[in-house]
Amino acid sequence: MPTFAPDTAASLPGDAWLQARRTAAAEAFAASALPTEKDEVWRYSRIDRLDLDRFAPVATTPVVAENQGASTSERIHALADRLGPRSCLVVTINGVLATVSGEAASSTMTIGRLTDHPESSSLLGSVLATPTDFPLLNDAFAPDPVVIDVPEGVTLEAPIVIIHAVVGLGGSAVFPRTVVRAGAESGVGIIEVVVDADEGALVEQVLGGLAPAVPCERLVVPVTELDLGEAAVVDYVSVQALGAAAWQLAHQTSRLAARAKLSSYAVALGGAYARLRTDSALMGESASSRLRAAFIGRDDQMLDFRTLQDHCAPRTTSDLLFMGAVADTAHSVYSGLIRMQKGAVRSDARQTNHNLVLAEGAQADSVPNLDIEENDVQCSHGSTVGPVDEDQRYYLESRGIEPGRAEQLIVAGFFEAIAEQVPLAGVRPLIGAALAERSGVTRD
Amino acid sequence: MSTGELVIDDLRAGIPGREILQGISLTVRSGEVHAVMGPNGSGKSTLAHVIMGRPGYEVLGGTVTLDGIDLLALPTWQRARAGLFLAMQHPIEVPGVPLVDALASARAAVPIDGSASSTPDIMGRLHDEANRIGLDQRLLDRPLNVDLSGGERKRNETVQLAVLRPRFALLDEIDSGLDVDALADVGRRVQDATDEWGLGVLAITHFHRLLDVLVPDVVHVLAGGKVVATGGPELARAVDRTGYAGYV
DSSP, X not given: OOTTOHHHHHTSOSOXXXXXXXXXXXXXXXXXXXXXXXXXXXXXXXGGGOOGGGOEEOOOOHHIIIXXXXXXXXXXXXXXXXXXXXSXXXXXXXXXXXXXXXXXXXXXXEEEEGGGSTTHHHHTTSSSOSOOHHHHHHHXXXXXXXXXXXXXXXXXXXXXXXXXXXXXXXXXXXXXXXXXXXXXXXXXXXXXXXXXXXXXXXXXXXHHOOOOOOOOOEEEOOEEEEEEOTTOEEEEEEEEEOOTTEEEEXXXXXXXXXXXXXXXXXXXXXXXXXXXXXXXXXXXXXXXXXXXXXXXXXXXXEEEEEEEEEEOSTXXXXXXXXXXXXXXXXXXXXXXXXXXXXXXXXXXXXEEEEEEEOSTTOEEEEEEEEEEOOSSOEEEEEEEEESSOXXXXXXXXXXXXXXXXXXXXXXXXXXXXXXXXOSSGGGHHHHHHHHHHHHTOOOO | OOOOEEEEEEEEEXXXXXXXXXXXXXXXXXXXXXXXXXXXXXXXXXXXXXXXXXXXXEEEEEEEEETTEEGGGSOHHHHXXXXXXXXXXXXXXXXXXXXXXXXXXXXXXXXXXXXXXXXXXXXXXXXXXXXHHTOOGGGGGSEETTTOOHHHHHHHHHHHHHHHOOSEEEEESTTTTOOHHHHHHHHHHHHHHHHHSOOEEEEEESOSHXXXXXXXXXXXXXXXXXXXEXXXXXXXXXXXXXXXTXXX
């Protein structure tokens, strides 16, 4: 029997509606062909190398509970403490809610298990209504979705931190799911981390300079839905710190009502093949999305970004800037689409992708696209792919700085400049440090 | 006080397919100020960049030596370590790299007094020099040349010169984009450096007004890639009065 069979999905615990939903999704997934690199949205990817039969869904955390539990928990909390001030901490382990703690958890807000929410069946999939391929797989196998429901008019001072830890069990497939509903005129900051919490895994390499453990091959398929009501303001930071052998197929999708403001920032560090699809649909007049990503590819890693800025209403704005570097024989892909739908008059979309290629064997592909059905709009897109800027290097070298050091300064500066744009200030130092560590350069 | 000389001898250079400098010879000694004036397209900036080694330029013949060291055989950073500095006409933005970090790396490479300076030393010197030249202290923490006005960039270049204390400085239109007060501050700082540590200066300029503050010992007029006239400060005034028409 294939490992992602409808029967397996149906056997996951949950209410009848959820079980029926999972089964339908698993059947739809089984009935559809897996994507291939011939499909436009999978061009340049490594999807042909993914052998799904090597993975099986895990919905429980038995191994952790026995001997690693305490130290895993300590590592997760140590990480949480480095993410800056927070109002609430949510931890899932292998996709199953483990803890919810903090002030906000007891306020009028709902933070926790989606299935405990009275509107759970309408909340799940409210933004991602018609998933295909891997998000569909998440629909089928997400064991325990997390909900953050911020009531109308409520503003939270400190961000909510969600840590999705994957641990143990090579060959496991993990399906974290987060659903955020920000009510009208609410304000919330969210930091969502997907992290390999094994001992010696990337989180510790980045944070503590430990030697890497033998990486565990896993499939991680996180889906996050962000639903912004009228004039809601959401700052959303995501950090991917998976182990070196992980496959990630992530999907972050947002829907913005009139005058809503989303500032999203994704950091990609780990994974063997780590793909992130970021969609932002501007549904209401004057809604605006600011989309940022910072990434560093090393070794033979591939980091793959697909974006959609979908303008569906008048005077909407989107501003995308994805910046990263590839070293060694790493490969990055950026492919993005700006869609200006009929009626999106006086909308403004920007899309920029800068890639530093730090080694001869490294590669970065950048593919911007426009699809414009409305005349009265403004769009701009641009990308750069190349080594460290020759003029910048010349400037520093003219000060007597040797070339290797000049390049270090420029690369560190490149990431410093983008780390400054992280919307939640508390998490900036960690992101800056992680990027510097991962880029292999320091200022000192 | 250093003594030495920067000798440019029959320098021919250009960009691929075009010879711009057609045999330039001049010698700057420590403590001297030489002005290079000339119309647009005469090769002034090319001269500065060829001596510093900017990528994209080709040397076709001749030599440039600093105390006998063959600069043209060295990469840019080693030319700087030999004691050369270029204040650029258009200082380049380096996002995310604060001035202090760049200078700490530069000073670690070129200790003036035989010992590498620590970052706090650099900060102290930077603040002193910024004060002296009227550069807002807050700009020192900014990434290099990012979001600086034209005048701030030129003051910034001058601050770097003063902190690094090179033996010879090429000033490529350090006066462009400066108002009268800034011009006086920058010119005076460079003039003082010729006394303080015997800085030798090759100042490229369009205008006479810089030379009222930074008084040249020698003035060269460059036209068509050649030095067409050499004289004292009076030559600069003559050029200012009559233009370059008589030299081209």
